Amino acid sequence: MLLIVNPAAAGGRLGKQWPRVRSLLESVGLKVPQAFTRAPGHATELAAEAVAKGTEAVVAVGGDGTICEVVEGLHQAGGGVLGILPLGTGNDTARTLGIPRKLKAAIATLHQPQLREVDLMRVGSRVVVNAVGMGMLGAINVKAAGLKKVRGLTAYLLAAVHTLFRYRPPTVELESEGFRYRGAMTILAIHNGPTTGGGFRLAPGAVPDDGQLEACLVEGVGIAGRFPRLLAALRGSLHRWPKSHFLRFQRLRLSCQQPLDVHLDGNPFRCDPPGIEVSVLPRALSVLAPR
Template sequence: MSTAVALLANPTAGRGRGATYAGRALRRLRGAGVEVTALQGADHAHALDLARAALAGGTETLVVVGGDGMVQLGADAVAGTSARLGVVPAGTGNDVARTLGLPRRDPDAAVEVVLRGHHREVDLMAVSGRRHVTVLSAGFDALVNERANQLTRPRGQLRYTLAALDRLRVLEPIGYTIELDGETIRTEATLVAVANMASFGGGLRIAEGARPDDGYLDVVVVAPLTRRELARSYPRLFTGSLETHPRYERRRARRVTVAAPGVVAYADGERVGPLPLTAEVVPGALRVLVP
């Protein structure tokens, strides 16, 4: 593999696993004779600037340690260059690692993947000037995320549980206008997602079988569900069987615009912004190191 590597970590990922895994990755890479520059950004923008500066200075491999948010940052930095992205998963979701078959709980094994240097070209999803890797969520799950971010307590998963209960209490259909490669659809729905990969949110398999290298985005629309139907259907996201639900519809497109009032979309676990938003596939934009 390349001997010029930059390592960028989110030390708070996985409730502190990020810092531990970053230290182990740094020692293992240097122990293998790799020249490693350790980067630490003060925030997302600063970290992205550091990564891009390292790549502009000749770094050929950027290794990120963290969850899907860090992978998104790394992909944003690497896309459009000849550099490759290595991933040491340390988050709570790790959907990119799940999709690409990367070791999710063994940082030493993840570093071995980096050292072997085998890469795969995958698509990215461009939204509002940034490139995303997994899924743009723009339905009930996005509303839950937005509500959870408004709460100051409690901390951890319980905050999302309370946010879900709060949004479920006021659940009602959302009116969407969706453009798929120029075709306009107006519909009401409970869930809408634009997927580059099959899962998001720690294994929610919204678009089972979606390929990250086919040059398309998978657009999922779940027609309005009652509170009881949503509660009963939600576990099916973890098994990939939601697609057999009679209100589940899936289309494919290269360019998708989603509009709806009052919805703030999320992608790769991060807040993207209020709708309307346009997502466009960027074929083969990312060279990522895989087993």
């Protein structure tokens, strides 16, 4: 087993709290090697190298973005089992996969786990565990990452307010099983689990091991219509609003004529013209889950 630790997780709090976390791990007999990430993408390299050297389980210690990077490394290496200590800001991936969000309970899961197989999303050449956000969601993520004086949830909320006023919906084309759309796109949330952003329920019915993905598409909406839809996203009812579409699919194609900001479990990504395909990879990830 290898622990891949992101000291920048939770606005940098994890780095400061790591000695206490390590003590808790050692108190239950989990004295295992640790590797610390130094930059975005480093967790992917560390995970792939660990599997290539024969490590069976790689534990992502951090938030959703760290988990996504580790899973990318496991996928590239063609093996390995994912463990999670959810010590980020939102921890939506842990919620999706049934990992306890309380530290002691999560540590107990690593000590006496049960193996669970779950789906992944393929987004172009990348894989994602929980959620993909396009349109305004991607723009908010980029803005939050650029805020230097604040981090974590505060940065996300400030970026959301800024983006709500300035965002201009691009024209896109979407096609999946039984659905076609051409027009302006305010939001496209594609999910393997129900929540993102620490509890925004954009796909409340999504299940991570059913071989299907869920999505909510919001057409072009003016500034006045964006605030109530943000509240609806928290309540899990956004897909019921006018100009919203609920999709359940295995494969979806998005076509665009301009670059689109995207987030992959919070990690920044860009969709360039002519577009991108999203599909499900059934039971492609093994996870250390609670008994």
